Amino acid sequence: MAHIKVTLVMSSGSRIGPGKAALLESIGATGSIAAAARAMRMDYKRAWLLIDSLNNAFISPAVERAAGGSGGGGAVLTPLGRDLAARYRHLEAAAAELAAADLRDLETHAIPGAVKQV
Numbered sequence: 001m002a003h004i005k006v007t008l009v010m011s012s013g014s015r016i017g018p019g020k021a022a023l024l025e026s027i028g029a030t031g032s033i034a035a036a037a038r039a040m041r042m043d044y045k046r047a048w049l050l051i052d053s054l055n056n057a058f059i060s061p062a063v064e065r066a067a068g069g070s071g072g073g074g075a076v077l078t079p080l081g082r083d084l085a086a087r088y089r090h091l092e093a094a095a096a097e098l099a100a101a102d103l104r105d106l107e108t109h110a111i112p113g114a115v116k117q118v
Contacts, residue, residue, distance in 0.1 A: 001110040002110070007091045010011035016088055020050055024085040027049070027051070027063055031074040051075075065100060 026036035037047035055061040063082035066074040075087070077111040 004095055004099050004103070006088070006095050008088065008091065010057060012057055014053065016054070016084065018092070020054060021085050022093075023047060023050055024054075024062060025079050027075050028077045028082065028085065031066070031076065032073045033063070036075075054081075067105045068087040 005018060007015055009015055015017050021031050022040065023036060023042070030036045030039060033047050033051060034044050037044045040047070051063045055063060058080060060080050061078055062084055062104060063075050064078055
């Protein structure tokens with residue numbers, strides 16, 4: 001089925017798409033950048049670079065490191081991080097709802113399984 005992919009492009013040029021939104025959600029669920037990266041089958045360095053790009057795109061960070069203890073450190077979403085993930089998902093759902101009828105109509109003209117790269 002046809003679908004849309006939402007990418008938010010901030011005036012600074014920073015981008016927030018489904019991958020960064022999922023990474024924020026995974027960090028919120030796991031409390032760790034490393035655990036979130038593993039859960040998403042993503043390299044830790046890639047996850048860290050994505051979070052660093054988000055943290056540098058706003059006046060306050062989206063993710064902060066939690067102090068280490070006997071179990072080691074971790075990471076927590078800041079209020080901004082939680083807000084970014086929630087607003088992204090809200091916009092994604094709204095866009096999908098708005099586009100649903102057009103996508104259904106366009107899908108009737110598509111050849112099932114045909115993928116042509118240009």
